[in-house]
Amino acid sequence: MAITELSLDSTQHLVQQSRAGDESAFAALVEAHQSAVFGTVLRLVSDREVAAEVSNRAFFKAYEHLASFDELRPLRAWLLRIAANEALNELRSRRRDAAHTFGGAEAEFELEQMSGAPDPGEIVSRLERSDAIRDAVSRLPEPQRVAVVLRYFADLSYADIAELTQQSVNNVGVTLLRARERLRHDLETQGVANDGLS
C-alpha cells in the first residue's frame, strides 16, 4: 500500500476544507492516516474486523469534531488519540459483556483462555522473534498492553497516554516498566533469542 505522506501545509489545507464540509478532503486525510489508526486499534482489540469497524467510528468522530482540532498540533497524534479512545471503549464494552456472561474472576480466566495460552515450544519454532514479541504483547494484562501499544505503535507521549488512560504520567512509566519486565520474562520462558528484551 502506498502511504500518502502529507506535508504540514497540505494537512492544514485539507483540514480547513474538511471543516467546511468537504468529505473528499477528509477522505484524503483518512487515506494518509488509515494505517496508523487501524494499526493502533488492531493492536489494542486484536481482531481485524472489529478494528476496521472501530477505525471507521474513529474517523467519523474525528470528522464530526474537527472544529476542536488545534492546527498547531500534529493531526496524527490527535487522530490516534481518538482511535485509541474508541478502542478502549470497545475493550470496556467487551469486558462488560464478558463480565455479564461469565462473572468476575471467572471472566478474567475465560478471557485469558480465549486469548490463547501459548505453547512455548511450538511458538518459538513457529514464529520469528518479532512475532513472538507481538504475541507476548497481546498476552499482557490490558492496562500494560494498552500502554505498550500507545507508546510503541502509536508513538504517543507519556502525557497523552496518561490523559487517555486517566492516570498520572508516573503511573504510565510504572506500567510500561512492568510491561517490559513481563515481556522479558515471557520471552525468556519461551526461550526466544533476544536483543534488548531479555
Next chain:
Amino acid sequence: MACPDELTLDLWLAGALPSEEAAAVASHVQTCATCAAAIQAAQALDAELHAALALDAEELRYVSGLELASSWRTSRPAAALSWGWIALAGVIAGFAAWLLAAPMVGSAADLAIQVGLGTVLLNAVLGTVFSLGQALLDLTQSPALGLSQPLLALFALALLFWPRQLIPQRSPHS
C-alpha cells in the same frame, strides 16, 4: 547525583520529567557508564518493540483493502432518538392536546388548572414508564446501577398522584 532509578531514567528518556529534574539526570548520565549502558539497553528495547508492533506487509494489504477513505462515512450513526427527547415530545403533545380540548370542557380558570395538571401528569406517566423500562434494562446489565432506577420510578409515581390532592374537587353542577 546518585544514579537515577529505573523509572526516573525511563521518564527522562521519554521527555516526561520536569525540566529541573531532567537537567540533573542529563548531566549525570553524561559521566556515568552504568546509566549510559542502561540508556543504550532501553533504546534498543524501544526500537525492538517499535519494529515488532509495526504492521506487517499482510496487515498493510488488509488495511488497504478496507478502503477506509470511503467507508468511514458509513459509520455515521442514525439520529439518536433518546428517551429524553421522546419524553419531551410527549409532554409537548400532551400540552397541545390539553390546549385544544380545554375550551370544550371549562372556563379560563379551569383551563389553566387543567393545562398545568395535564402537563404534570403526563410528565409523571412518561417518567414512570421510562424509569421502569430503564430499570429493567439496567437490572439485566448491572444490578448495582439498577437499584437506583426503581427509586426514580417510585418518585415519578408519587408525582403522578400527589398533585391530585392539591386540586379542589369540582362540584357536579359546575
